[in-house]
Amino acid sequence: MLAATAAGLLIVAAVHAFAGVPSLTGSGLVGAALRLAVPVGLAALGALWSERAGVTNLGLEGMMILGTWSAAWVGASHGVWPAVLAGAAGGAIGGLVHAVATVTFGVDQVISGVAINLLTPGLVRYLSTINWEGLPEAGATQSPPVRGAIGTFTVPVLAGGHVGGRRSPDLLGAVERRDWFAVSDAAGLLRGLVAEISWFTLFAVVLFALSWLILWRTPFGLRLRFIGENPGAADSLGVAVYRTKYIAVVVSGALAGLGGAFLVTVASGLYREGQTAGRGYIGLAAMIFGNWRPGGTAAGALLFGYSDALQLRQSGAVRGLILAAGLAFLAIGVLLLRRRRRASAVSLAAGAAAIAWFGLLHQVPTQLVYATPYAVTLIVLVASARRLRMPAADGIPYRRGVIDL
Structure with a gap:
């Protein structure tokens, strides 16, 4: 590597x-790529949880939409961090619907996921009309602004910022501006990873690490992955197959909902109809690229975030x-x-x-x-x-x- x-x-x-x-490694481009990778990465991580338990989740896009609307609904009156929790709850509700349909009633998993993706835009349009129609700066396709903002941090000395009220040196920025072959490119790449990073981005990184720890280093994770390989054998050994599948799919929906909450609280500050723009599907592709593993999934999300940042430049x-x-x-x-x-x-x-x-x-x-x-x-x-x-x-x-x- x-x-x-x-x-x-x-x-x-x-x-x-x-x-x-x-330059393809400018700190501004890399920082934008990191921000754009977060919602894709959270959706991909949700797909990883679900599919490791043997349940295909094509409804990630719809669960992200539920997360965006729920985050905006709560955030407009209670602030950004309650909005984040509401986004996770909205996505989890979508995951629960998918689990009931596929795990309990045996509905085809592809059909259930596609149905969620088709129904959620109409549902949130109806909810938006009820709650925001006639409000200033809001309506059937847009929410009021979310109260507050999730802050950012910059690593002192490496990328600037302030220490003790004084301006900190920006060593990586100085090297990047020198335009030295390869060295300045490396400095720009590193600076984009440590300058003006949203706390939500750091939270997403923690979720990736925590998912790896749970799925690959705990008895529960071993049972979950065992179910994804051979549920009959797992059931014969006393593993609670149905309960574990439920947990995995609900967590999957919650993570996708968090991706939607990021779009509302960090990327735009409000809900807009269609703002997920297919990121749930791209998240599924990132998870497949990562070979159903957290590290590869994160790399796939960063790749797609980088390509998205390029088209914005x-x-x-x-x-x-x-x-x-x-x-x-x-x-x-x-x-x-x-x-x-x-x-x-x-x-x-x-x-x-x-x-x-x-x-x-x-x-x-x-x-x-x-x-x-x-x-x-x-x-x-x-x-x-x-x-x-x-x-x-x-x-x-x-x-x-x-x-x-």
């Missing part, structure tokens, strides 16, 4: 230095990403040349095509800029499909005493 990180840093530094495109950054991807494909093709010649040939061809596209494309069309996060989602899923291993019982309904042939 360290070698891959160093190689990637050298590639983006070379793209910035020699191709005349904006400028078309030149997206053009630079195309060149960086081409160079990365060439490097992978060279590494695989002796061991896997077919994969090497495909990678080399993809790299050559990307570099040729970069040369021909002097300005990226606006439509392609906006489509960057979704294009990255598809490309990453296709590239990582062969190394994935989902839980063996994921998506398979379980009935005690019934053998599914």
Whole structure:
């Protein structure tokens, strides 16, 4: 991982230095990527909990919508931290509905998830009309502003900030402004991770660490993952299969709801219809990219957050990403040349095509800029499909005493 990180840093530094495109590791870009990755990452973490227990959760988008509305409803009158709790509660209600339908009544898990995604927009529109129609700065598609704000913190000395009422040095910022090859890129990357970080972002990082600890280092987590692999064997050993599935799916909904609460309390300060913008689906893709593990899931969320941040910057950054991807494909093709010649040939061809596209494309069309996060989602899923291993019982309904042939 360290070698891959160093190689990637050298590639983006070379793209910035020699191709005349904006820096792909600027602290502003990295900070925006981190903020955009949080709602996707929380939805992905929710999917991880559910699918490790053997329940496919396609309703993450709907649960995020419930989280956004619940957070705005409470936050408009009680403040941001009660809004965060309300967002988790709203998502948990959606998870409970999904658990009742799939675990208790055996409804097809895909149908249940899709139904939640289809019904929740209409439900929250109805609730918005009842609660906010006719209010100033609010209505059927928008809530009143949330009271208060979740603060941010900056690591002193490294990224500035204040210590004892005095302005702290900004060592990483000074190095980044020097524009030294690779060194300034590394400084910008690190500064984006330690400057003006929302407390909600830190809370999300803690949730990832806590999920790893629970699922991989506790007896409860072992039982939950056992259920996702073979619920019948787990049941025969006395594991409470149905109760554990319920817990996992409700936690899944709560985490997705927290992702929605982040959009309301940090990203925008109010609820707007459609503000989830498919992040629940991208979160599911991030979890699959991460191979149903917390670390890989976090990496997938950061990747999609980064691609989303690029399209918010400028078309030149997206053009630079195309060149960086081409160079990365060439490097992978060279590494695989002796061991896997077919994969090497495909990678080399993809790299050559990307570099040729970069040369021909002097300005990226606006439509392609906006489509960057979704294009990255598809490309990453296709590239990582062969190394994935989902839980063996994921998506398979379980009935005690019934053998599914």
